[in-house]
Amino acid sequence: MLHLPYSTLDRDRPLVHLPFTTFLTGLVLLPVTGLFVSLFISIVYHFEEANYTHCHVSNYLPSISAAISRVPELYIWRFCIGLHSAPRFLLATIYFNFYRGRFATKLPELLLSWLAFACNLAENCALLLLTFVASTEIYTVHKGGFLTFIVSSQLYMLITCRLWYVLKRQNVHKEELISCRWKLRLLLFNLSCCGAAAYFFKRHNTHCEAGVYTLFALFEYLVVLSNMAFHSTSVFDFAQTGADEDRERGKREKAR
Numbered sequence: 001m002l003h004l005p006y007s008t009l010d011r012d013r014p015l016v017h018l019p020f021t022t023f024l025t026g027l028v029l030l031p032v033t034g035l036f037v038s039l040f041i042s043i044v045y046h047f048e049e050a051n052y053t054h055c056h057v058s059n060y061l062p063s064i065s066a067a068i069s070r071v072p073e074l075y076i077w078r079f080c081i082g083l084h085s086a087p088r089f090l091l092a093t094i095y096f097n098f099y100r101g102r103f104a105t106k107l108p109e110l111l112l113s114w115l116a117f118a119c120n121l122a123e124n125c126a127l128l129l130l131t132f133v134a135s136t137e138i139y140t141v142h143k144g145g146f147l148t149f150i151v152s153s154q155l156y157m158l159i160t161c162r163l164w165y166v167l168k169r170q171n172v173h174k175e176e177l178i179s180c181r182w183k184l185r186l187l188l189f190n191l192s193c194c195g196a197a198a199y200f201f202k203r204h205n206t207h208c209e210a211g212v213y214t215l216f217a218l219f220e221y222l223v224v225l226s227n228m229a230f231h232s233t234s235v236f237d238f239a240q241t242g243a244d245e246d247r248e249r250g251k252r253e254k255a256r
Helices: 020-045 073-102 107-132 139-168 174-207 212-232 239-255
Strands: none
Touching (some): 020 073, 073 107, 107 139, 139 174, 139 212
16 A cells, blocks of 8 residues: 555555456456356256266257356356356446436436446346355245346346437437447347257257257357447447546646
């Protein structure tokens, strides 16, 4: 800790400066790393157990719930999501303040901003629930957390795309326009994959065909990965803000 007189400007200087892009990259890499490491270990070392189905048909990829329900996959996933969740609450607050500043005089969009904030919090809480209550422990609680995660995340993406559609008509930066386009693409992709996953899950439970549960698992991966990609568009949303802050910091350094 710096022990400086109150009269010096150096006392207000941050000890650590972490660029927002670096912060967000680390935030996204945590669940991505946890997911792929858990899947790898599950496929290589726990293939039979992870790919077991109630009707005993051939399956080649585990669902995410099956992949994160055994040791050590369980602890790897919980460690990554545990570190990931706290900054996610912070990011949700940052977005809410951003929208509140942009839509201070627009009541419909301001209400949507509150709803987006609530959905973002619900998504993160549901992710924690399905992470720390495995399907092999209390299945109904895990299932409820998973369904809440899917519904709240898709509502959040839908509302966010609506808010950015309104923002796009204002004087926005190039990076924000890029973000708006990618948000819409990822929303459509996520909804398509979710529909495909639901179809194959129902088909598996109805007909018990070999390999159908594998297709469900594959589309489940794509649903989760597209959700992560959607949140990573924050790099574009706040790129200009970060650049402005860097310029201001440089001016202050020169002034000293």
